[in-house]
Amino acid sequence: MLILQKQIKLIQRPTGTPTKEDFEMVNAPIGDISEGEMLVKTVYISVDPYLRGRMNDTKSYIPPFELNQMISSGVVAQVVDSKSSLFEKGDMVLGSLPWQEFTIAKDNTVRKIDHTLAPASAYLSVLGMTGLTAYFGLLDIGKPKEGETVVVSGAAGAVGSIVGQIAKIKGAHVVGIAGSDEKVKFLIDELGFDAAINYKTQDVAEALREACPNGIDVYFENVGGEIADAVFPLLNNFARIPVCGAISSYNNEQVDVGPRVQGYLIKTSSLMQGFTIGNYASRFGEGAKDLATWLTEGKLKYEETITEGFDHTIDAFLDLFKGSNLGKAIVKVAEIEKY
Ligand SMILES: NC(=O)c1ccc[n+]([C@@H]2O[C@H](COP(=O)([O-])OP(=O)(O)OC[C@H]3O[C@@H](n4cnc5c(N)ncnc54)[C@H](OP(=O)(O)O)[C@@H]3O)[C@@H](O)[C@H]2O)c1
Structure with missing residues (x-):
């Protein structure tokens, strides 16, 4: 049976403030995994202002998104099938993954996270890219x-x-x-x-x-x-x-x-x-x-604005420019399953 999933692609480069017309939601089949790969289910998607820069066709510290290809960003996902000795079904992982409901990921492109230590979404916020940006920018430069x-x-x-x-x-x-x-x-x-x-x-x-x-x-x-x-x-x-x-x-x-x-x-x-x-x-661990x-000591609080549903991912991204979010903007795509 062919199982279809949703994906979000950039179909035109935004002029000024991005709009929904710059993106397209399509259905695409989920493929089969090979040795060293896992099928992961997207649980949380990070929407970030820097993605706007990647929508322009200009030279930057990170290559631009290609037209008619999926957007990608920080994603927390759950392994639902594995042909890797490093990951098993149920594991939670973090990686830079495309905006789609399921991804076939090579086992060297994601890392395991422990969502019993902190909520899985925190790996996209306070314990993830944005928390680390605050930490190093302030303490190393400020x-x-x-x-x-x-x-x-x-x-x-x-x-x-x-x-x-x-x-x-x-x-x-x-x-x-x-x-x-x-x-x-x-x-x-x-x-x-x-x-x-x-x-x-x-x-x-x-x-x-x-x-x-x-x-x-x-x-x-x-x-x-x-x-x-x-x-x-x-x-x-x-x-x-x-x-x-x-x-x-x-x-x-x-x-x-x-x-x-x-x-x-x-x-x-x-x-x-x-x-x-x-x-x-090289200093992320620190x-x-x-x-x-x-x-843990209660000295730091964090806030997340969680938008429910993959279908609202583009809205959550566009909302960043309207200031709708308090704390980290995240899209919740699926529940974490117990296996
Ligand atoms: N250098 C790095 O490695 C790095 C890493 C992560 C993020 N960043 C940058 O850090 C900044 C914050 O990122 P974030 O992820 O924490 O996003 P964020 O602050 O959670 O979300 C964006 C916020 O920007 C404000 N904003 C939107 N349009 C604005 C405008 N025209 N003028 C002033 N404020 C505006 C809005 O809040 P208000 O309601 O207050 O307007 C909005 O909520 C961004 O510039 C991002 O590109 C850099």
Whole structure:
């Protein structure tokens, strides 16, 4: 019997903000596995802003998606059939896998995760790529010291919410910038930020001056654009700016132009450094261990916005640009089975 499954393909390169028309959901047969392969069932799909960049046909640190091929991202899946000596039916795995309900994966392309230690979805959020991005970007480049002021934009999202909490663990005065009153309240009341700013309703420059009376020592950059413009005049001497993302410009059709930053960096001897999480691959174990310890000790909280159903994967991706998510945006495709 031929068993069909759903897949999501990129069928045209988005112009500006992506729309549903850029994608297509198709039915395709599930093939047979060979030696060294497993059939895995998609359980959770990570939807991430960086996927937008891969939809453009431009040179980057990671190749663009090909047209009429499936999108891929971080996926937690469950082994349902195995011809590998390394994995057995029921095992939970993590890998960069295509957006489809089932995948035939070679056993060297995924790694086992233990969902009895932490919920399986956490391997896509706080213990996964976004948690590690927050950890290394803040601690390796930002290097916050006790009593310093750390500002983070995109503060209520997957990376930003962890950045702010790690900065608090390190004893900093932490200010978040986010896009709604609900997010501002969440940052202060739930995550213990010292202050938070709604960039959609407040004058960010003025609100930052008030929230950062001692200036800014670390600015963790997630969004770029006008929000970042408001930060530079407040930098202290030897400030550090880890440049993690610039989501405000991902859908721009023209190159983003704003105030020049060189003068601010020179006058304050500040360091501004871009990074991608792949730079830290050899140290992921170290980061995951600290994040897991802080979780266990109750020093770190994490939030996930779970969208139910494979059919809503594209909506969950598009929602990132509307700010609908609190914490990590994840799609739940299937239940974990007990075998
Ligand atoms: N360098 C790396 O290796 C690396 C790794 C992971 C992520 N990143 C980057 O880090 C940033 C955060 O990623 P994430 O996964 O944690 O996503 P996220 O913050 O969970 O989700 C995206 C958030 O961005 C905000 N946003 C959307 N459009 C915006 C705009 N025009 N201006 C300002 N804010 C906007 C929205 O929140 P609001 O409601 O607050 O607007 C939205 O919820 C992204 O720029 C991403 O590309 C980089």
